[in-house]
Amino acid sequence: MRFFAISPEAAGNLGNACVHGDITERPVQIHKADFEFQFWPHDDLLDGFFIYACSSELAAALKTANLTGFELAKLDVSFEERFYQWAELHKDEQLPEFQWLQVNGRVGIDDFGLVAGPVETPLIVSERALTILKQYKLSFCDIETYIPQKLSAAG
Amino acid sequence: MSAARTLPTGKSRTRNIPTRSLSMSRELQENSEARSMQPVAIETRALMPNQQDMAAFWESLKLAGSTSSREQEMFSGGFSFSNVESLYGGSGATAEGDNKAAQKGIIGTVDHIGVVPMAEIKLEGDRQAATQPDNGALSNPEVQEVRTASAKQVETVKAANPNVSDGSVQNWASKTPAERLAYAEKTDQDGSFELVERKPSGQEVVIAARQMFAEVETKSQAEVDSRPIKDYGYDVKRVGDTQVIRSGVEYQVGKPPEVTEQSLFARIGSLPLDQQAQVIGAGIKAFSGEMSHQQFRIGVGAITGLGEGVVGLAQGAESLGNAIIGVAQFSRDMMENRPAAAETAGKACDSVSKLLTSGIKVYSAAEGYLESVGAATNVGDYGKALRDVAWLGQQINSRWEAMTPEEKTKLTTQLAVENLGGLAVGFGIGKIAKSEKIVETLEAMGTEVSAMGAGSREKAGQFISRMLDKLMPESMGVTPDGRLMPIPKDNIRNEANVLMSKADDSLGANAGKPKELQSGKPEKPPEVTKEALDNPEGLAKLAKKFGINMPPKDTYVFVGEKDALSADAAAKRLGISAEQLKSLDSTSLIAQKLERVPDYRDVFFNKHPGLIPIADRLVIHHGIPKWVLKEHPGLFSAVELNDPLVLRGIYRGVNDELHNSLMHKAWLKFQRTHPNPSRSNVLDMLESLDKKYGHLFAPTEGD
Numbered sequence: 001m002r003f004f005a006i007s008p009e010a011a012g013n014l015g016n017a018c019v020h021g022d023i024t025e026r027p028v029q030i031h032k033a034d035f036e037f038q039f040w041p042h043d044d045l046l047d048g049f050f051i052y053a054c055s056s057e058l059a060a061a062l063k064t065a066n067l068t069g070f071e072l073a074k075l076d077v078s079f080e081e082r083f084y085q086w087a088e089l090h091k092d093e094q095l096p097e098f099q100w101l102q103v104n105g106r107v108g109i110d111d112f113g114l115v116a117g118p119v120e121t122p123l124i125v126s127e128r129a130l131t132i133l134k135q136y137k138l139s140f141c142d143i144e145t146y147i148p149q150k151l152s153a154a155g
Numbered sequence: 156m157s158a159a160r161t162l163p164t165g166k167s168r169t170r171n172i173p174t175r176s177l178s179m180s181r182e183l184q185e186n187s188e189a190r191s192m193q194p195v196a197i198e199t200r201a202l203m204p205n206q207q208d209m210a211a212f213w214e215s216l217k218l219a220g221s222t223s224s225r226e227q228e229m230f231s232g233g234f235s236f237s238n239v240e241s242l243y244g245g246s247g248a249t250a251e252g253d254n255k256a257a258q259k260g261i262i263g264t265v266d267h268i269g270v271v272p273m274a275e276i277k278l279e280g281d282r283q284a285a286t287q288p289d290n291g292a293l294s295n296p297e298v299q300e301v302r303t304a305s306a307k308q309v310e311t312v313k314a315a316n317p318n319v320s321d322g323s324v325q326n327w328a329s330k331t332p333a334e335r336l337a338y339a340e341k342t343d344q345d346g347s348f349e350l351v352e353r354k355p356s357g358q359e360v361v362i363a364a365r366q367m368f369a370e371v372e373t374k375s376q377a378e379v380d381s382r383p384i385k386d387y388g389y390d391v392k393r394v395g396d397t398q399v400i401r402s403g404v405e406y407q408v409g410k411p412p413e414v415t416e417q418s419l420f421a422r423i424g425s426l427p428l429d430q431q432a433q434v435i436g437a438g439i440k441a442f443s444g445e446m447s448h449q450q451f452r453i454g455v456g457a458i459t460g461l462g463e464g465v466v467g468l469a470q471g472a473e474s475l476g477n478a479i480i481g482v483a484q485f486s487r488d489m490m491e492n493r494p495a496a497a498e499t500a501g502k503a504c505d506s507v508s509k510l511l512t513s514g515i516k517v518y519s520a521a522e523g524y525l526e527s528v529g530a531a532t533n534v535g536d537y538g539k540a541l542r543d544v545a546w547l548g549q550q551i552n553s554r555w556e557a558m559t560p561e562e563k564t565k566l567t568t569q570l571a572v573e574n575l576g577g578l579a580v581g582f583g584i585g586k587i588a589k590s591e592k593i594v595e596t597l598e599a600m601g602t603e604v605s606a607m608g609a610g611s612r613e614k615a616g617q618f619i620s621r622m623l624d625k626l627m628p629e630s631m632g633v634t635p636d637g638r639l640m641p642i643p644k645d646n647i648r649n650e651a652n653v654l655m656s657k658a659d660d661s662l663g664a665n666a667g668k669p670k671e672l673q674s675g676k677p678e679k680p681p682e683v684t685k686e687a688l689d690n691p692e693g694l695a696k697l698a699k700k701f702g703i704n705m706p707p708k709d710t711y712v713f714v715g716e717k718d719a720l721s722a723d724a725a726a727k728r729l730g731i732s733a734e735q736l737k738s739l740d741s742t743s744l745i746a747q748k749l750e751r752v753p754d755y756r757d758v759f760f761n762k763h764p765g766l767i768p769i770a771d772r773l774v775i776h777h778g779i780p781k782w783v784l785k786e787h788p789g790l791f792s793a794v795e796l797n798d799p800l801v802l803r804g805i806y807r808g809v810n811d812e813l814h815n816s817l818m819h820k821a822w823l824k825f826q827r828t829h830p831n832p833s834r835s836n837v838l839d840m841l842e843s844l845d846k847k848y849g850h851l852f853a854p855t856e857g858d
Contacts, residue, residue: 010820013782016718023786024830038819049782049826081718085774089807120824142820 005121009140011041012048015078044136053098069105069112422459424514431520438479481506486543508620511601518548555593574617701770707757712793714748717781755797762799804853
């Protein structure tokens with residue numbers, strides 16, 4: 001099966017209430033997620049520096065598809081002070097509800113996995129996972145074919 | 156001696172040019188790679204040559220001025236062949252979606268590689284034709300009868316000729332195709348003929364010709380190939396002792412040629428300037444009621460070679476005509492200082508941008524035609540309109556030239572940010588700001604973008620339209636006390652969807668304008684900015700309105716945290732009063748692991764007061780992200796991150812795309828790949844992003 005390295009929309013970062021392990025480890029172990037929105041999100045899958053957030057609709061689809069390598073959990077969110085300035089541009093919109101997509105699978109084996117090491121795009125998904133993801137909005141998500149050697153070398 | 160030779164309608168003459176006669180001019184040879192190139196074998200990308208198919212392709216390559224010149228151009232340069240070994244063509248070689256690809260190529264030996272000008276090809280063709288031997292036609296008894304005819308007999312024949320003209324070849328030659336068509340329809344003439352002079356040597360020289368539109372239309376519909384061509388360009392590789400050139404073109408076939416409005420505009424944009432001017436002139440004439448729309452459509456079809464009957468052309472022609480008349484009407488209104496100019500201005504800007512982004516050089520065509528062809532020949536009744544259009548272009552250039560370099564940069568950058576987004580990088584906005592003739596620059600930009608996708612064209616069109624809106628002259632009005640004053644465009648245009656800054660009201664410059672539903676499309680920052688700087692009281696009032704403290708207020712950041720706190724919040728955490736906190740010196744603060752830093756937003760606008768009037772449209776970001784403070788305590792201080800040199804003003808309208816998608820993701824990747832960054836790592840990253848996106852900031856960075 002083919003795998004892909006994906007870089008979802010970068011809409012936030014670790015919030016102040018986030019509880020995590022050694023910040024210099026890659027991936028950083030997130031014990032308690034606090035997704036701090038910095039910008040108004042456009043996609044159904046978001047990247048917050050090792051906190052991945054997916055919309056409730058996408059979460060339901062992933063669950064139904066019986067994919068492996070992830071768990072879904074409640075996501076606490078917070079907002080960076082400038083977020084409200086961006087939110088003014090979306091007065092008629094409602095911020096979607098997001099869930100925490102906890103990735104715990106093995107890269108190249110499970111449908112979701114995280115590459116260990118300092119790589120730019122650690123999130124690796126299977127082709128069938130990508131097929132599901134693509135049914136949702138991924139306008140700002142970069143997708144490239146996963147090349148294990150390349151990523152391993154970098155890591 | 157001259158003789159009239161009637162050509163059968165529906166056919167066009169072609170001249171075959173021998174392969175060996177192709178050559179480059181001396182100048183081109185000296186300036187091209189040709190000098191160093193040895194005769195080389197040429198092969199194309201296809202695998203199995205199809206001689207029969209490719210023979211037709213090769214012949215078409217030799218026909219200057221025919222549709223096959225597209226193919227010739229697609230080879231990125233001309234090839235002068237000393238020997239053609241084989242030609243090939245094939246279809247269905249690959250499949251892309253619903254389209255099959257047809258590939259064509261040449262295998263042969265060339266003398267030179269480089270551009271062979273069409274004019275030279277034509278010249279060679281003429282020479283070849285001139286050396287053809289007498290075909291013996293003069294010995295024909297009927298010809299002899301004509302040669303010895305009396306004057307009376309000639310007059311009798313003339314009277315019987317249904318294609319009689321007014322006898323003025325010059326008048327006919329100076330008419331545009333559209334005018335010729337209109338004349339032909341009016342006088343019921345529909346035949347083509349050539350006037351040929353036969354030299355004593357037997358050589359025939361065409362001294363005048365009239366080709367009617369029925370002919371052109373037939374040719375257009377039967378022969379003009381509007382299928383898209385994909386250019387492979389060429390590359391040179393050495394194979395053993397031989398240099399092999401790989402080149403080719405590929406047609407997208409499988410769908411019938413379709414003439415959309417855009418393709419019609421693009422076709423016109425690819426015409427020489429004098430023909431573009433003919434279209435513009437005919438458009439003005441048609442849409443001012445001096446020519447029927449049907450005649451205009453037929454004329455456009457003939458000029459472009461698309462033919463009138465092609466599906467979609469009619470709508471395209473209407474749109475084209477409307478765009479042209481929009482420009483002409485505004486120009487006329489401005490010239491005559493009609494109040495209506497204020498109302499037609501918006502339409503004119505949109506019309507010009509539409510034409511420019513289709514590659515149609517409205518102003519250069521009008522000006523060039525008047526200077527050259529128009530001055531020497533009969534331009535027709537639309538000469539005045541073309542002069543109006545050219546005048547408007549000159550006015551725009553004049554207003555641009557009157558601006559300072561700083562004003563040009565500000566205006567260009569701002570409009571680029573608002574309208575082009577990520578495209579701004581590709582268009583070299585800096586060069587636009589530095590251009591001397593803005594009209595020519597915008598035309599060049601339009602030509603460049605005409606080959607791009609609809610999205611890019613739309614963005615560039617918005618940019619051009621807004622730029623023109625800023626630079627077009629204002630119409631004049633008379634005040635109640637009799638003074639002549641310019642009527643501000645912004646007070647007249649009904650822009651329900653234009654998003655205005657709250658600043659405009661505060662300065663009283665734009666009272667009554669609609670409030671913005673979303674920010675990001677500031678109307679006139681340069682002017683407002685200048686006005687604001689000249690009015691310190693107004694500026695202070697504005698700053699207060701936007702929550703900007705002058706001088707900046709103090710905030711507090713705990714070491715290892717990223718967010719600034721107010722004095723009250725920080726004091727509360729320390730268990731002291733705000734007054735006590737404010738009295739602490741820096742040493743005492745450090746002991747509390749606390750930094751006193753001026754509010755970053757206040758700092759930015761105090762540093763750049765000229766941007767205060769548009770403060771509600773700017774979001775101030777830290778050039779170095781704040782997570783650095785939290786994840787890498789001690790690497791940078793909060794004071795450093797809040798230094799005005801590190802703060803970046805980003806327009807809200809494009810930030811979603813710009814910052815979110817590009818810059819923030821870039822920093823996120825940096826964050827992942829630099830678990831323990833050094834200061835220089837971070838500063839290098841800041842610099843690289845400034846270089847890449849700095850021209851989109853307010854003020855610009857990384858120039």
